Amino acid sequence: MKTIVTNGEGDIWDEERPRPEPDPGEALVRIRAVGICGSDIGLIHGEGPPWTEYPLTPGHEVCAEVVELGDDVESLSVGDRVALHGFVYCGTCTACREGRYYQCDDLREIGFTVAGGTRR
Incomplete structure (x- = not known):
């Protein structure tokens, strides 16, 4: 798959990356639109x-289509259209259990600490 990458020094380029496989509890999506x-x-x-x-793939405002499901995913189906939430959180730490996922002990952020979505 192709993705856009930046190094934070004004450079931006595209590169080929292997297609990821969804882990249990995850869904693989095909990017349909990305807001800049x-x-x-x-x-x-x-x-x-x-x-x-850095380097990172920006793009945290993403609309996509589910193309593959990992084990234990029951709330989605292949073909569903989705918008991605900007935060990836564990769901099990104290902050997450109290509804404060934005203070998760293992908080990751799409387009900042994990690859965002790009569409070419």
């Missing part, structure tokens, strides 16, 4: 938050 947010432009120029991990 002001923070994406900032990321290209190294103006992301301090937890940004």
Whole structure:
């Protein structure tokens, strides 16, 4: 699959990456549309938050279609159209159990610490 990558130094390029396989509890999606947010432009120029991990694939405003399901996924079906939530959280730490997933002990953020969505 192709993805867009930036190093935070004003450079942006596309590269070929292997197609990921969904782990248990995950879904693999095909990106259908990505919004370009002001923070994406900032990321290209190294103006992301301090937890940004370069090089990265920006794109946290994503609409997609489910193409494959990992084991134990029951709430989605192949072909479903989805919008991605910007945070990836564990769901089991104290903050998550109290509904404060944005303070998760293992919080990851799409387009900042894990690959975002790109559509070419």
